[in-house]
Amino acid sequence: MKGSLLLRTYIFPQGVNAAFDVLLICNVNVYELCQRLIFRKNLDLREMLRTRLLTRLALLGLGGLLMLYARWRIMGTGPPAFTEVDNPASFEENIFIRIVNYNYYYSLNAWLLLCPWWLCFDWSMGCVPLIMSATDWRIVLPLLLWCILIGLMNQALCSPDSQRRRTLTLGLVLLLVPFLPACNIFFRVGFVVAERVLYLSSAGYCLLLAFSLGHCCCHWTKQRKLLCVLVLALLCVYVVRCALRSHQWRSEQSLFFSALSVCPLNAKVHYNVGKNLADRGNATAAVKYYREAVRLHPNYVHAMNNLGNILKEKNELTEAEQLLSKAVSIQPDFAAAWMNLGIVQNSLGKFEEAEQSYWNAIRFRRKYPDCYYNLGRLYADQNRHVDALNAWRNATVLKPNHSLAWNNMVILLDNTGNLGQAELIGREALKLLPNDHTIMFSLANVLGKLQKYKESEGFFLHALRISPNAASCHGNLAVLYHRWGKLELAKRHYELSLKLDPKAPGTRDNYNMLQRKLDQLKRSPKHV
Template structure:
């Protein structure tokens, strides 16, 4: 009697050698390209602006080595304010885009579409070669993946390249490990194993969830090797196949631990900081509320894959209300998902011995493992729902769905036309919805309005629309949407601040600025705007105090990216108190910090014209002269000060040390 594993291998090999394979891959690629052709005309929107347009690593303003110590947004990983998202390979592709075509959005989108097409083709190959789906059903799975509307955020949004690139490398890693059906069971080559680890590491450098492919490879290897492992356990004797599996498992686990250790070390001892606006459930004091909400969010993500109709680029701030009671009807969705998972687990365990339902096991692994980090069960994430994180898990969902269709097809004879018609209709609907959704990503205005239509209770959507209307000088409409944002989220500091800037009565504006500072004590713009109000009220001392607070906050947050803001604020302080030497010295020091030595010299000299032998200015001039290669002049300056002023020996000695 033929062994179960051999029977499975024969099935897979026959699918791999199907002569229509080339046509299948070409068809899937054509669908992917046609669905996203209209995304090529899109602009930089949403997160594309800070991740690309404002990212010094992308613009070539830093060395290549900086890419490996900075996060996805160009901030040092060691910075406490870093987002801690480490994706240097994705940033490197952005930089290559910039070198080849500048900041032309067309080519950034084109790279995304090409990568998505590659992912769809590789997924189709996995379905044929490893999952063992019949070629025509593998083509259906690939086509549904290529056209699925939930992928529009990852493909049409430029920053979604992290997910698409990670998916391509995820599939390459899996195929390197398991993609050779002609090999005997449990005879995975050493080259294939280390190649899979290499691609897995690259996937992690594209986006963090990419590293889960290494665990997927190991678990699927365990499934394939289970008959031999079980025999060794019951016979208390290690056979050849079990020994080989143990060696592979040891190498995989050591590699995985090594990669995870590197990734954890890059956190520099601090976890990313998220706010209650980013993930309200994570900050709720009730454990029951957190548990019920997180479980429901998992069910909601599955619903988005199953019915991707209501889509949004942002799901924060009240988009999905928290589940505060067991009696909430939304818990039924959680129960339904739980029942589905229990049934899948039961069928999967039963199949470990017979190994007749490879797509079932593979679908579960592809669905669960990459999605696990986004469930808030392992770590707290900075989002409620994010369609882009479903890019890889949708692979498993589609394998399960198409495998179910294949089983139904096999049991039907007379009514197969119904399945065929339904499949074609679903594919057409997906294609149409994707094309329409791509249009939402073409501009900032279209994206915000589509998001507000999908999640009208999202305070951030109203805030973003108000900002857009404010930029278009439609102030009455902007005030209305700021009011809506504050109605939905009364502690929204940025909405209070921007609302204050539109108030014609200073007293009303001051109320909003104070509210913004109350809810966000580190809000730079609110402090600055409140300082302007104090200036109008002739409260110069209070105005200067607010502006000094601004300078301190900006420096703490990131002096590299806000040097212009610090310079402008310090200049404003000097205008308010033009005869205060301390203000001029502080401005001169900042000029030295950002490398403007000439401006530093001029301002220090202005202080000396007001107060001869001013200690800080003498020190500043000495340091500036040394930086410009004039150490001898700096020493002569210090000596002259010492001669002209009694008791200046300390100043002289400090200045000479600075030289």
């Protein structure tokens, strides 16, 4: 795709400019010029020099090559790598089958220009089955296309009408030259059909269509009104189709679903529909499309990874492990699948396998903070506290705003009695994440245990301003007030916590304990 982009962007527009200069500005007869070159007749170079045609052509060529070289250096000089699912015909060993399918692709592009009804955001992964034998009826379409092109070329070169020759030649140049980078002749491209490559070619198509209609109107005077009606009807259809397609592009959901009817055999279409559904929270429906993507393309590792993730969340761990194991066996450097496999194995209690999966993920993606975070969780489950802290520290070094890693470090140090170190980590985290209420909550708990009640209260209240409906925060603030001796405030926050979460663990017991203490204070005699 990189080479195709370079040629479309720089070289072939220069060719179109050169053709415009030759045909329209200098009015060169291409057919006569070709005859003189073939039969080595004298060329009138003085006329070309006088009009500075050769100078302009040389400057266009030099400018195009310089831009191509600059872009090539910026993008990198390595060749692009494509897979068989991107362009299956280019990987076919039989050269006859390869050529037939290339020409079939050309006919599909021609049909999309003529009737852009079947449009899809992606045409790979089995969307267009290969022609494998001469008995396939689709082989007629390339033959029909070449008959039409040869007829147009014949008129463009040999017509006695000079105006027709120039118009048809320019139309064919505008139609064919911008499409050359996508035709697999110069290099393999990374797509079967890509509607974007027809943007420039549509100018030539429109010119040829307009010329043909004008020619028909001049020669078919009796049918002129009928032709005008047909042209208006065609324009109306194109306008409606354009409006419909524009509406489909308004959202990912409508774009992906519109492709299902065009390319039902395309695994990537089903994958994108499933991903869109999962992103919108409809995981149950997403499973159906991910399964279909895997069925259509059994080696589709990204679909396996996403399906495995959903099954993991649904606690279908055995199938999730099978899918993710298959994904990493197909693509051993798939770091995300290794990490997800580690999470599943950890949930299944396969700690050694999970640790190895995490380290495989890190080996293939060295800067992987989420994997270090999950590795830390594995170590914490095994009571390997130092290893867990080191893993979470690595996560925060790679991603300083990794809130979960910071928070888990504070909680682990708190639980193991390292309150001073927990305070330092919590304060360090809040310098980077000053509005993270979860870290404020954990730090407030640590400060409360250190009997720094005033600071602890400040962090609890700040966290509640950010997340006022956090039942656990109200409950722990109540515990702080309880210890501090501010019993009425403790009662108030216990009640708020129980209102938000009546089943909060321990809160009901603490509240009952506080009530008994308040009752005792009310019954005890007052001292003057």
